[in-house]
């Protein structure tokens with residue numbers, strides 16, 4: 001069995017994650033590192049099943065527990081879809097701002113990003129709505145729900 005990491009966690013990301021976990025009184029253990037590497041290697045939101053398939057060294061029970069810890073610490077985000085399986089990805093503040101296409105038939109989730117101009121326009125429209133109600137916006141989440149090309 002290979003002990004090579006699936007993807008490399010660079011120094012900056014390593015420090016960010018270590019810091020987030022430390023604030024939750026947790027450590028960036030080998031098992032948690034393997035999970036982050038699997039998510040990095042996957043490059044898109046993954047179910048726990050897909051994560052376990054990516055790295056056969058991961059044990060299901062500890063992977064579940066570690067995902068809960070990583071999510072609570074703000075390292076990992078859980079995307080809830082219509083099917084029974086939540087998808088996990090590295091939190092946006094550790095990667096980059098993006099949106100999701102969620103298939104309501106198979107539950108598949110695909111990342112997409114808007115170009116800068118479209119993103120700025122969307123952000124301005126959302127800030128306007130929020131300002132009208134005295135709401136202070138910190139970030140937005142926008143996922144499209146529909147049917148993917150495989151299910152269509």
Ligand SMILES: [Zn+2]
Nearest residue numbers: 045089100111
């Ligand atoms: Zn995503």
Ligand SMILES: [Zn+2]
Nearest residue numbers: 097098119140
């Ligand atoms: Zn956006």
